[in-house]
Amino acid sequence: MKKGYFGDFGGQFIPELLMPPLIELEQAMETILPTEEFQTRFTHMLKENVGRPSAITYCPNLSKDLGLDLWLKREDLNHSGAHKINNTLGQGLLAKMMGKDVLLAETGAGMHGVATTVAAAMLDMKAVIYMGATDVVRQAPNVGRMRLMGAEIVAVESGTKTLKDAINEALRRWLSDQETTHYCFGTAAGPHPFPTLVREFQQIISKEARQQFMDRNEGNLPDVVVACVGGGSNAIGMFHNFVPDESVKIVGVEAAGTGEPGCYNSAPLDRGTDGVLHGMMTKLLQTEEGQILPSHSIAPGLDYPGVGPEHAELQACGRVDYTTINDGQAINAFKLLSRREGIIPALESSHAVAYAIENREQLQGKSVLVCLSGRGDKDLGILDEIL
Amino acid sequence: MNPMQVKIEEAKSKGKVGLIPFLPAGFPNREQFWKELEQLDKAGASVIEIGMPFSDPVADGPVVEKASLKCLEDGINLTWIFDGLKERKGQFNAALLLMGYLNPVYQYGLDKFGADCKAAGVSGLIIADMPLEESDFVKEAIEPHGVALVPLIGLNTSKERMKLYSDGASGFCYFVSVLGTTGQRESLPAKIKEKLKEAKEVFDIPIALGFGIKHPDQLAEFEGLMDAAVFGSALISHIEAGNSSTQFMEPWQ
Numbered sequence: 001m002k003k004g005y006f007g008d009f010g011g012q013f014i015p016e017l018l019m020p021p022l023i024e025l026e027q028a029m030e031t032i033l034p035t036e037e038f039q040t041r042f043t044h045m046l047k048e049n050v051g052r053p054s055a056i057t058y059c060p061n062l063s064k065d066l067g068l069d070l071w072l073k074r075e076d077l078n079h080s081g082a083h084k085i086n087n088t089l090g091q092g093l094l095a096k097m098m099g100k101d102v103l104l105a106e107t108g109a110g111m112h113g114v115a116t117t118v119a120a121a122m123l124d125m126k127a128v129i130y131m132g133a134t135d136v137v138r139q140a141p142n143v144g145r146m147r148l149m150g151a152e153i154v155a156v157e158s159g160t161k162t163l164k165d166a167i168n169e170a171l172r173r174w175l176s177d178q179e180t181t182h183y184c185f186g187t188a189a190g191p192h193p194f195p196t197l198v199r200e201f202q203q204i205i206s207k208e209a210r211q212q213f214m215d216r217n218e219g220n221l222p223d224v225v226v227a228c229v230g231g232g233s234n235a236i237g238m239f240h241n242f243v244p245d246e247s248v249k250i251v252g253v254e255a256a257g258t259g260e261p262g263c264y265n266s267a268p269l270d271r272g273t274d275g276v277l278h279g280m281m282t283k284l285l286q287t288e289e290g291q292i293l294p295s296h297s298i299a300p301g302l303d304y305p306g307v308g309p310e311h312a313e314l315q316a317c318g319r320v321d322y323t324t325i326n327d328g329q330a331i332n333a334f335k336l337l338s339r340r341e342g343i344i345p346a347l348e349s350s351h352a353v354a355y356a357i358e359n360r361e362q363l364q365g366k367s368v369l370v371c372l373s374g375r376g377d378k379d380l381g382i383l384d385e386i387l
Numbered sequence: 388m389n390p391m392q393v394k395i396e397e398a399k400s401k402g403k404v405g406l407i408p409f410l411p412a413g414f415p416n417r418e419q420f421w422k423e424l425e426q427l428d429k430a431g432a433s434v435i436e437i438g439m440p441f442s443d444p445v446a447d448g449p450v451v452e453k454a455s456l457k458c459l460e461d462g463i464n465l466t467w468i469f470d471g472l473k474e475r476k477g478q479f480n481a482a483l484l485l486m487g488y489l490n491p492v493y494q495y496g497l498d499k500f501g502a503d504c505k506a507a508g509v510s511g512l513i514i515a516d517m518p519l520e521e522s523d524f525v526k527e528a529i530e531p532h533g534v535a536l537v538p539l540i541g542l543n544t545s546k547e548r549m550k551l552y553s554d555g556a557s558g559f560c561y562f563v564s565v566l567g568t569t570g571q572r573e574s575l576p577a578k579i580k581e582k583l584k585e586a587k588e589v590f591d592i593p594i595a596l597g598f599g600i601k602h603p604d605q606l607a608e609f610e611g612l613m614d615a616a617v618f619g620s621a622l623i624s625h626i627e628a629g630n631s632s633t634q635f636m637e638p639w640q
Binding site for chain 1: 444515543544
């Protein structure tokens with residue numbers, strides 16, 4: 001297989017001027033990442049600062065309501081409130097050891113921006129965060145956190161003013177500042193080596209979850225593993241160590257937006273076609289002429305017209321089933337998990353929880369392990385009018 | 388020899404720098420665009436670079452991006468570009484080049500794209516988001532139609548990578564003068580000269596300097612190190628202000 005590809009997907013579709021920093025990053029990934037120094041420091045930070053291993057939690061009340069065994073992998077309990085911190089600390093430490101002093105990031109829901117800012121603060125680096133102007137408004141609590149921790153926030157006014165535009169602008173900034181700056185890409189997407197690098201830092205989710213589930217279930221594996229998919233970093237982390245387990249059904253859940261026919265959605269695997277954006281060949285929401293369509297989800301972290309290339313390949317080879325959940329179904333899951341278990345999930349993760357709720361008839365008696373990728377405090381503003 | 392190289396060499400033989408103006412297709416509007424091309428051609432352009440608008444142009448600065456997005460809103464697409472060029476085939480003295488991003492070209496179909504370039508008299512292509520590593524499948528589709536994939540290199544391109552780009556390259560080599568996006572700049576980086584010297588040693592086709600070029604005075608210090616100049620943002624701003632392409636080209640002649 002061609003380097004940097006997952007089947008037909010992946011690659012490095014990026015201006016030549018960004019190839020030197022990508023080559024530098026790939027070399028660092030191959031030489032620094034395996035060293036004892038990196039692994040020792042990274043493992044220490046994950047334990048000391050993130051709080052790993054994160055718990056898995058059995059949900060007795062919802063399990064009873066739904067007629068299945070519902071388990072959650074609790075990435076919401078990580079420091080800063082989401083799985084994002086696994087990746088930013090990894091990339092931050094790598095960048096520091098490469099001699100960079102600025103972490104540049106894009107963010108949609110704000111969780112990757114917060115996690116990048118935390119990593120920068122911990123590692124004595126500067127954080128520069130690009131965020132769509134629309135997201136700056138709808139994720140105000142996270143913007144406040146980032147500012148408090150010292151990040152420079154750049155509100156992006158171009159395009160749809162959401163995640164894809166933040167990525168465009170961050171790539172432009174990286175073009176100019178590549179000598180001092182590491183682009184801390186937030187999801188398992190983008191040009192090689194980012195999809196592999198981010199998966200490497202996120203696969204700890206399934207490494208822990210697999211062992212924890214077996215420890216609690218007499219050595220048995222779950223019947224179904226579920227995660228939400230925007231760019232796909234929590235999902236690739238949750239899926240990776242279950243992929244070889246043929247008995248485990250793996251489900252990725254994309255956002256169907258309002259669910260109305262013809263509405264913008266965030267489901268390129270379900271409704272997209274092959275194309276090139278942000279450095280990768282992948283599935284995209286696009287017109288027949290190759291213009292990128294706006295996406296929509298009530299969950300800002302899923303609001304992206306593309307998806308990581310490894311997911312495109314996992315779909316193409318049939319190992320993972322990808323499906324959709326709409327805004328209303330996600331809000332229902334948000335409310336149900338909050339009321340029945342006292343856990344407020346991120347709107348992104350609510351899409352994964354909603355899969356278990358909406359498919360409860362087919363899942364009767366089965367064990368379902370859901371990646372709860374983040375906590376929902378940040379979303380209360382979005383839901384104020386609804387709840 | 389590719390027509391783009393022929394035209395740049397022609398300018399060079401007259402002691403001039405080849406001129407490569409850039410305009411997004413359909414700018415400032417559908418009808419005026421063709422008139423601007425005619426003016427640029429009559430005013431001595433060696434190669435006219437026509438932008439293929441894309442919704443997410445990461446290598447473009449604000450002026451080019453805004454102009455391109457307006458063209459997209461006006462419904463400009465590859466079919467419109469090719470239809471217009473086919474109607475006018477043979478009317479331009481300058482060689483024609485299309486510049487854009489891979490996805491619209493990929494969706495159009497690479498073989499069809501190559502064939503339509505030939506039918507429309509287009510002899511070159513620049514894909515801003517496609518480095519050497521990903522370029523083979525595009526080259527294989529367009530080169531049989533006589534269309535050159537123009538190498539895009541810059542200040543951080545090593546001499547080793549330049550050599551890889553130069554292998555089989557035709558038309559000209561586009562040297563990006565800054566680490567950044569397109570757009571006018573007050574001054575250009577000091578490192579340009581040293582890197583242009585490297586490029587001159589490596590490429591046996593003309594070298595064009597682009598990004599940040601707004602006036603011929605900027606080029607004096609690069610005499611002998613480059614053969615052509617590309618200008619886009621400055622031209623777009625000039626036209627947006629109600630001026631003509633002919634006026635813009637005057638100081639360059």
